[in-house]
Amino acid sequence: MAKRDYYEVLGVAKNSSADEIKKAYHKLALKHHPDRNPGDREAEERFKEAAEAYGVLQDADKRRNYDQFGHEGSNFGSAGFSNVEDIFSAFSDIFGGSVFGDMFGGGRGSGRSRGRRGASLRCTITLDFAEVAETVEKVITLRRNEGCETCDGTGAKPGTKPSKCPQCSGAGVVMTSAGFFSMRSACPRCQGRGEIITDACGKCGGSGRIAREREITIKIPPGIEDGMTLRVGGEGEAGENGAPHGDLLCDVQIRPHPLFKRAGADVYLVLPVGFAQAALGATVEVPTLKGRTEFKISRGTQSGQVLRMRGEGFPKLDGYGRGDQLIEIAIEVPQKLTKDQEKLLREFAETEEQNISPERKSFLDKVKKMFSK
Numbered sequence: 001m002a003k004r005d006y007y008e009v010l011g012v013a014k015n016s017s018a019d020e021i022k023k024a025y026h027k028l029a030l031k032h033h034p035d036r037n038p039g040d041r042e043a044e045e046r047f048k049e050a051a052e053a054y055g056v057l058q059d060a061d062k063r064r065n066y067d068q069f070g071h072e073g074s075n076f077g078s079a080g081f082s083n084v085e086d087i088f089s090a091f092s093d094i095f096g097g098s099v100f101g102d103m104f105g106g107g108r109g110s111g112r113s114r115g116r117r118g119a120s121l122r123c124t125i126t127l128d129f130a131e132v133a134e135t136v137e138k139v140i141t142l143r144r145n146e147g148c149e150t151c152d153g154t155g156a157k158p159g160t161k162p163s164k165c166p167q168c169s170g171a172g173v174v175m176t177s178a179g180f181f182s183m184r185s186a187c188p189r190c191q192g193r194g195e196i197i198t199d200a201c202g203k204c205g206g207s208g209r210i211a212r213e214r215e216i217t218i219k220i221p222p223g224i225e226d227g228m229t230l231r232v233g234g235e236g237e238a239g240e241n242g243a244p245h246g247d248l249l250c251d252v253q254i255r256p257h258p259l260f261k262r263a264g265a266d267v268y269l270v271l272p273v274g275f276a277q278a279a280l281g282a283t284v285e286v287p288t289l290k291g292r293t294e295f296k297i298s299r300g301t302q303s304g305q306v307l308r309m310r311g312e313g314f315p316k317l318d319g320y321g322r323g324d325q326l327i328e329i330a331i332e333v334p335q336k337l338t339k340d341q342e343k344l345l346r347e348f349a350e351t352e353e354q355n356i357s358p359e360r361k362s363f364l365d366k367v368k369k370m371f372s373k
């Protein structure tokens with residue numbers, strides 16, 4: 001399933017050194033650390049994601065596999081990090097450990113994992129341009145694997161228990177010798193779980209999971225931009241043997257607007273204005289994200305001038321305030337004139353000959369200078 005590239009997660013180049021990878025990870029881990037972001041699921045997910053990426057990239061072999069085969073490759077062989085608990089216990093030195101046992105429901109200390117965390121799912125959400133000016137909720141329907149209720153996700157027939165794997169005697173790992181070396185690798189029989197199912201649950205056939213259609217309500221943070229991906233923690237596929245769900249990644253698409261354009265949190269609007277309105281000043285009606293409002297154009301407004309309506313843009317994604325609405329004035333020159341209008345304009349033009357406007361005067365002066373040598 002679509003998973004972010006590990007290098008991208010850590011924000012490092014493909015050829016970065018082990019040291020650079022370590023530094024990048026430490027920085028992210030501190031930033032998204034659950035202790036610093038209590039109750040923030042997004043931060044928790046980022047934290048896990050970074051830990052997973054680091055778990056692979058800090059290990060030369062796994063990194064090579066990953067470079068060659070991608071996410072599939074990083075799951076190969078040797079006692080890998082099969083779930084987050086493992087990652088936390090392996091890197092607890094950075095944080096002093098302890099907190100994570102509570103956070104993820106304990107389960108550490110058994111020496112082997114309960115099963116892999118579920119895979120991520122992906123969906124696309126299409127929103128209207130102005131809709132994201134406020135928090136919106138969208139309901140999407142998706143089909144995903146969920147834990148089987150009959151066997152509680154274990155895959156074993158109710159009343160029976162998985163039995164100890166005969167190949168690895170429950171250790172989850174086996175030693176294989178390769179030349180002079182012996183290597184630890186995940187037990188092929190039980191995939192590192194240490195146990196196998198002898199009596200399969202009749203409902204799920206021993207997989208512990210059942211496909212279901214679900215409606216999920218997704219809260220969209222205001223100000224989200226086209227092309228961004230929203231991560232909804234824990235709404236992906238169920239994990240193996242009751243392990244946590246993966247995430248749901250929602251790609252956000254925003255429909256273009258016939259009048260507005262967007263640049264970050266700012267909204268941009270081109271406002272056609274009549275020549276006389278711009279010269280004399282006027283109050284005109286302009287659309288905003290929230291509705292219509294009156295907008296004052298001062299006397300002598302020029303074509304191309306950009307005026308700002310503060311705080312009329314989108315909420316900023318960092319949570320601090322809103323962007324502005326920028327209005328570019330486009331003065332429209334009439335293409336057809338009535339007899340009366342033409343007469344008035346000709347009279348106006350005559351006065352213009354005697355009363356030259358400042359920009360035009362400065363232009364004419366420059367032209368004069370250009371040819372006076």
Ligand SMILES: [Zn+2]
Binds near residue numbers: 150152
């Ligand atoms: Zn079952």
Ligand SMILES: [Zn+2]
Binds near residue numbers: 167187188
């Ligand atoms: Zn085994």
